[in-house]
Amino acid sequence: MTSSDVLDDSVAAVKAEILALEDKRYDAVVDGDFDTFASLCHPDLTYSHSDGSRDTIESYLRKCRDEFYVYHRIDHPVSDVLVHGDVAIVVGEMNGEITANGTPIELANNCIAVWVRHDGAWKLLAYQPTPRR
Template sequence: MKSILQFLIIFCLSITFVQAQTADEKKVAEAVDFLKKAMIDGDKSSLEKIAHEDLSYGHSSGTMETKAMFVEAISSGKSDFKTIDLTEQTIKIHGKTAIVRHKLFAETNNSGVAGTAKLGVLLVFQKTKGQWLLLARQAFKLP
């Protein structure tokens, strides 16, 4: 009987932990998915919608882009993601700021040259007028 009770307590705690994602964390996860789809599609209007006006977009090469530069690079195909797979994602909310970390694995076709990307990524979203917008991004190469 004691072992059954212990099992039930652990089971209930594990369910509570899994379901503990807040409404804002869910909205940020949706914003990340929206960004991912917009990058794969190269959809200029979606990229403009998700990016904050003061976007600072850092590449693993050290190149930095503004919102206009980021949107142009993706929508023109200069930076072309064919696939994007995100793993090990974490989301932390601090007021109107969200910090997202994940690993990104992608197939690319930048300026017509096929390649792959294996990156660690830090995203910073800011809640602006009820919408989570990408304020900053920094990537680094994974071994």
């Protein structure tokens, strides 16, 4: 086994871990499990929305817990996971049905999620969706 093979194996392991974390974070918001969602986030999280607004971890969680955002369904196909050291960038889509401030919305977004290794664990640092319509 060469050093390149070891590197390929470690990148593959990180990609698998990040994909599992992506599933976990989307499942958490659909299930209303905001404590789990919070545990996956970096304290400096910047969470952007498809309408151009942005939240911190605190403001986003407050809106979710107050049911400003209610997630009914999300699917999130991934095109790629780019791993560079302690940074992983997920490139894909986020499609779903939500209620935002009482208004039903159907989402069809391309998105990028940035994960960083923080205190020995992968944490979501930034999320940016872009509407496909």
